[in-house]
Amino acid sequence: MASTIHDLARHLNISIGTVSRALNGRADVNADTRQRVLDAAKKLNYSPNQSGRSLRQGATHSIAFMLQPHPGDQQYGEPFFIPFLIGLQAKLAEHGLDLMVVMGEPGQYQQERLRRVVETRLVDAVVLANTRRADDRIDYLSKAGFPFATLGRSQSGDDTYPSLDIDFERAGDEAVDRLVARGHRRIAAIRPSNDLNFGYLFLDGYRKALRRHGIEVDPALIADGFINEAGGYEVTPRVMRSQDPPTAIIFNNDAMALGGCKALAEMGIKPGHDMAVIVIVDTPLCRYFSPALTAFRPALEPMGRRLAEMLLASLPAFAGPEGTRIIREVWPLELVARDSD
Amino acid sequence: MASTIHDLARHLNISIGTVSRALNGRADVNADTRQRVLDAAKKLNYSPNQSGRSLRQGATHSIAFMLQPHPGDQQYGEPFFIPFLIGLQAKLAEHGLDLMVVMGEPGQYQQERLRRVVETRLVDAVVLANTRRADDRIDYLSKAGFPFATLGRSQSGDDTYPSLDIDFERAGDEAVDRLVARGHRRIAAIRPSNDLNFGYLFLDGYRKALRRHGIEVDPALIADGFINEAGGYEVTPRVMRSQDPPTAIIFNNDAMALGGCKALAEMGIKPGHDMAVIVIVDTPLCRYFSPALTAFRPALEPMGRRLAEMLLASLPAFAGPEGTRIIREVWPLELVARDSD
């Protein structure tokens, strides 16, 4: 069934070298011969064996996306990533690259998987998501000199790898802006713990905006929790027990927002009536929740395409004539106004 | 950085053959030598090169999952598949296999991608999802003699490949049962068009249950639509315009249910009050919708694990002593009673 380059050579009575050159579009092969090879390839249903090709070229033509669900998040299915992956894979496919998704058990660090993927030369490059503030995966890849890109920034601002992130800082800022414009002064922020970098960035924007409006940042209105529904449910009552409770809450994650709304409901508080709620980042869940949650939405699919481009530009094999470039980008989010604020 | 088997051999002053045998746990190598090889491997940070290994063994040790979003479904992100993938990958990893997720552009058939994956020997086997009633991918793989398994059944009941499916027939049956028990006689069924096999199976169960209860099947209460929100939105009014409108609707897909509920809302009909709604299959969206939708839920993560087992059992290289077995299973769904019926 599977024919090799040798089969073609035998069939055409020429050498395998010529066959290979013909197939790869090299210049030093007669136009007529090339056509005959191409015809034979079609006739014998030839496709190059990836393993052979990879071994020889030292490149596998595939990229790994390391997907690491947050603890307790499996029920949500990380809807965030699918559109991103669609974009990523679409762009990679344009360049003949395959996408391998390496998933870990939820909540368990994937350092070990990563090492294996890298050392075993399973892929040519890696895309990391859910980057942490101090991310040992980034340290490892940097040290190993293995090509990678990240969705999300880490703490170290070094420009040695391409990264694409959402502007959580600006989103936090704009959320506060919007709430203040609607008359709120007591605005709470609920977010995952500090080691996830976007929680840190979000809080930064939140603080800056408050100060700009001359509102004192009240630590009692800031709470950290696990990045899932249970986390939001557990932590929301905490800010509500403040001396001077908030009239608005910004949630830094959709799942946490849903848990928070559940807690609010149990306290007899209705989002959209008694409490303004905004969530960063939007997912389909926000849209269908009742009340529909006002949220900041990223352009995930284009982001996937873009990060693929950026990664490719950083790979010597794909970099254009201008050579290898490292690019970092931060994309804005779009406010989707709904019924909760 | 990356050391090869030759490096180890040179370092220990033995032949590469012995090194390989030592690493692979073969019997014909002295215990002392083996230990020295293992130590050196750790010291030199050796990992076998996948390409070399694949080429020689004729096996890549990886499995492809062909993910094909339905047209217009990218916003939902196919939350259905993530838990399944987590289970699938977990079980495969136990056997040293990697999972490659091949995603197509939403809505565009992936026959071409599949061919490339197969002919190029990129993976050892393939897992198909979203199987259609007559599925050319299955035909192709069967004909090519390439190992595969499916999540979902196709029309042809041939037992030549492992498959795992949800019991849509029974779910349709039980949904009708439940609604009849609650006093409904006019029960509508809204589902994707016939070529998706599960829509066909669901309708079968629906019909059987109605007949069992002595209720005539009214074609005016059955509608097909695109399997997304727009489809549900478009098609639901159709059954409502029936002479004798339904008092209950069973939706065969979460997205269609959401679209349907939107249409109902515009007609002033409130699910859970004026209309009973049940959806097959449950997703997080159902849970957070208002009213929370009663739904049938599959055990996705265990299903992923199970299908991996079934696939492995069908592969000669992994089949136990009892040899290659083809297994087909159909799993029941669990009713999650919420507020919509």
Add this chain to the structure above:
DNA sequence: TGTGTTCTCGTAAACGTTTACGGAAAAACG
């Protein structure tokens, strides 16, 4: 001591590609 067995290892081929190198034939040039 001679023969057979077991243990351990080295040799070399093979998997399917790509590519550096060189050479023969054809074409160009004076």
Add this chain to the structure above:
DNA sequence: CGTTTTTCCGTAAACGTTTACGAGAACACA
């Protein structure tokens, strides 16, 4: 017609493994 250049192709090595085969040494057995 002789020389140089160009065109085209074959040869062979290399990528990093695994494994069939055989050989030498040690051992057992009679």
